[in-house]
Amino acid sequence: MARGDGRGATAFYTRAVQLARQMGQVSPDLVEPLQRAVSVIHTQTAAYEAHLQSRLNAAGFNPDQSSARFSLSLDLMAGRKRLFFQEPRFYLFPGLPQIEYADRESLPWLDAVERDASLIRAELQALLAEPELFRPYVESREDRPNGDQAGMLDNPDWSAIFLWKDGVEQSGIAARCPATLKALAAVPLCRIPGRTPSILFSKLSAGARIPPHNGVINTRLICHLPLITPPGCRLRVGNTVREWRDGVAWAFDDTIEHEARNDSDHDRIILIFDVWKDEITPEERGLITAMFGAIDAYAPSQAWGV
Numbered sequence: 001m002a003r004g005d006g007r008g009a010t011a012f013y014t015r016a017v018q019l020a021r022q023m024g025q026v027s028p029d030l031v032e033p034l035q036r037a038v039s040v041i042h043t044q045t046a047a048y049e050a051h052l053q054s055r056l057n058a059a060g061f062n063p064d065q066s067s068a069r070f071s072l073s074l075d076l077m078a079g080r081k082r083l084f085f086q087e088p089r090f091y092l093f094p095g096l097p098q099i100e101y102a103d104r105e106s107l108p109w110l111d112a113v114e115r116d117a118s119l120i121r122a123e124l125q126a127l128l129a130e131p132e133l134f135r136p137y138v139e140s141r142e143d144r145p146n147g148d149q150a151g152m153l154d155n156p157d158w159s160a161i162f163l164w165k166d167g168v169e170q171s172g173i174a175a176r177c178p179a180t181l182k183a184l185a186a187v188p189l190c191r192i193p194g195r196t197p198s199i200l201f202s203k204l205s206a207g208a209r210i211p212p213h214n215g216v217i218n219t220r221l222i223c224h225l226p227l228i229t230p231p232g233c234r235l236r237v238g239n240t241v242r243e244w245r246d247g248v249a250w251a252f253d254d255t256i257e258h259e260a261r262n263d264s265d266h267d268r269i270i271l272i273f274d275v276w277k278d279e280i281t282p283e284e285r286g287l288i289t290a291m292f293g294a295i296d297a298y299a300p301s302q303a304w305g306v
Contacts, residue, residue: 010040010041013040016034016037017034017037017038017041020034052074081239084098086255087214088215088216089304090217091216091218091219092217092255093217093218093288096218098256100252100256101242101252101253102251102253104250106278110223110251112186113183113187113223114225114249116180117247119179119183120179120183120225120227121246123178127176134161134203135159135160136153136155136158136160137160138152138153139153139154152210156205157204157205158202158204158208158210160272161173161200162199162200163181164197164200165198165200166194166195166198167191167192167194167195167198180199181199184199184273187273188276189273189275190220190274190275193289193292193293194292194296196274197273197275198273199272200271200273201271202271202272203267204233204261204262204268206264206266208261209259209260209261209262210259210260210261215253215254217255219277219285220274221251221252221274221275221277222251222254223249223273224244224249224251224252224271227269228267228270229270230262230264230268232263233260233262235260236258236259237258
């Protein structure tokens, strides 16, 4: 290695630190050299990133305005962020783009849903007079093993009132929310009998958090229409964090690791529904629906249960 080869030194030091971590415990005489190696790694890494940033700035790169994908590639290369993929817990359809939040342009019907936010909120407000209508979003079953579900099993901190649940209309609630269902009439809801759609008012209690988790199938998007959203309520999908704001909807891939938190002193309530991904053709939608029908005919289960 040539004198002054900072990148070469960093490579050797990095390998030494990796080996030390694999060993778990190192002899006392190696502690100080390893600390010095870590310090050199940090110094050289900072110098390298500053050099790269300076050259890119001279080439016209602006982190706030340039390609978001290129910015992410820099963060991944520098180790500032990790790469997230679709990891559905039940069914993976191959060849779909790995996108955290869907582009607004691919959701032309979302504007109309937002325009009806006040009508939907009014129907929600009427239901709030009966707080017992909210049930834990994840409820235990007697006929199947119950996993931890990221600590959300039977947890009232994350609760819901369903208009549709697992592809079945909840007639008592649905009848009280005609404006909500009318607002979704032109939406490409993901319809798989006995499984989807689910349409619900989702409540995250004040101070509560939904730990990182992944959804069940990657052929759909989960849509959120915020209705009662105090400041400090956020959703992270992969590397991207967004704050809910009343009436501003979005759609995301829930098979990419995501988590939610309510850092306010008030409950957060949003409307949730699921839609087919545009990339899934009509033929594929039919085949996917038929496949799940065959699964249920073999051994009926509860939606995504085993």
